[in-house]
Amino acid sequence: MAETITEQFSAPLTFNWTLSYRCNFSCAHCYSRDEIGEELATADIRRIVDVLAEKQIPFINFGGGEPLIRPDLFDIAAYATGKGLNVSMNSNGWLLDAVAAKELKASGFKSVGVSIDSAAAALHDDFRNMPDSFPRAVAALDHLHRAGLRSTMSSVISRINFRNFRELLQLAREHQVGQVYLHNFKCSGRGFKNRQELDLSPEEWKDFYVEALRVKDATKDLRISFDDPVIASLPGYDENPLVKGSSCGKLSLHLRPNGDITPCGFIPLVVGNILRDDFDEIWYDSPVLRQMRNKEAKGKCAGCGAFENCLGGCTARAFATTGDFSQPDPHCWK
Amino acid sequence: MKLWRNPDIVWRIEKRREQDILQALERGEDVSGRGTVILIISGMMHQLNLVGGRIWALCDGNRNETEVAAELAREFDAAEEEIAGDVAQFVAELMERGWLRRG
Secondary structure, three states: OOOOOOOOOOOOOEEEEEOOOOOOOOOOOOOOOOOOOOOOOHHHHHHHHHHHHHOOOOEEEEEOOOHHHOOOHHHHHHHHHHOOOEEEEEEOOOOOOHHHHHHHHHOOOOEEEEEOOOOOHHHHHHHOOOOOHHHHHHHHHHHHHHOOOEEEEEEEOOOOOOOOHHHHHHHHHHOOOOEEEEEOOOOOOHHHHOHHHHOOOHHHHHHHHHHHHHHHHHOOOOEEEOOOHHHHHOOOOOOOOOOOOOOEOOOEEEEOOOOEEEOOOOOOOOOEEOOOOOHHHHHHHOHHHHHHHOOOOOHHHOOOOOHHHHOOOOHHHHHHHHOOOOOOOOOOOO | OEEEEOOOOEEEEOHHHHHHHHHHHHOOOOOOOOEEEEEEEOOEEEEEEHHHHHHHHHOEEEEEHHHHHHHHHHHOOOOHHHHHHHHHHHHHHHHHHOOEEEO
16 A cells, blocks of 8 residues: 655645635634625536536535525535535534534535634633624534534634633533634734734744643544644654645635635635636646645745744745745744 | 445545556556555545555445456456455455455
8 A cells, every 4th residue: 555645636635615705703813704705606606516526526615704604505515415525614603503403414514613712601702703602602513413413613723712722622522522623823814914912922832732732642532633734843743744734735725705716715816716717727737836835945944954844834824924935934933 | 245445435546646657657667656546534544556546446346356356457467366366465454444345
């Protein structure tokens, strides 16, 4: 068996798909809340699913905007599932009642993530700018469990929760969540505007990851995921990611509501449109994707011994703060 | 008994890689370490090389081990008795991992 993964894949493994920018929440860190864009009709969305199935892209994850805002979400998911795709989504949980949970299950969703940013209800509600959003998000987890659908919990690490992430893990346990994603803070959209208030310093990120990795190693009843390439520069870090550096443009791409493709939701560079352009040409020949896959070591990355493992950290953060993919991730502590 | 892939395993043939590897094979290069099929199992990715990937693809519930070996021998223009041992070993390993079953 061949186990070393060094060659480019023939297509992404995952499409993160923003069906709509519309959302019933107005969160302080949201990358897309201030975006406005044309949305596609259900028939066009089905055409996109056909392309993804033809390219054998195994996973799609609906994000947003709030996916449940679209009344055709269940139909789209059922169509994609019927084509052999593995469908998941992330929701703020507000609209995810018992009926919705059953419909999500019936339409073939493999898992559904609910965003919860603090185990303290008032702090979560304040961060999400939505009174009573905490109890509804927690209730959503319970509805998913009762519907027999695997739930995950997504928490964006920021100043409001980085010292209390264990409480989030405990909350997940109490509501039968199998996996918790502790997402790194992205400086995109409102996340960029509110960066000074919400983002951690590089040293704080280092301390957080050292502790969070220790907790992860000691935790057996819950999967904890980070997906932050900057971790690879920690001394002794020995996990083996599927690819080095950022996974966007290598393992995943992002779809906007109008079918435009960007490398990820946090990089606002359109590399093509999935309904108008040849997908293989985009995937293999896009200058933007090629540049992201072949980053140079610039700034303090030049000569840094960790670069071969972290490849400069998060490309989206580097681009948001400097306009250059190859500049160091501003979260880097080295 | 027929050989079946574990339906929980997500997998894909990497078509462009496969083409490149077939060309390399024609040039006489060693391609045994190059993956053509990817498997995603519990969030981890594994790869199968050209021969392993073909065996995997052939285990679709329509063939038993002998029939897989016969098809593989035909595709690679090899003697079936030469290839049967490799197929048996590979199938046994994947059965052990729970990736294949007989039924």
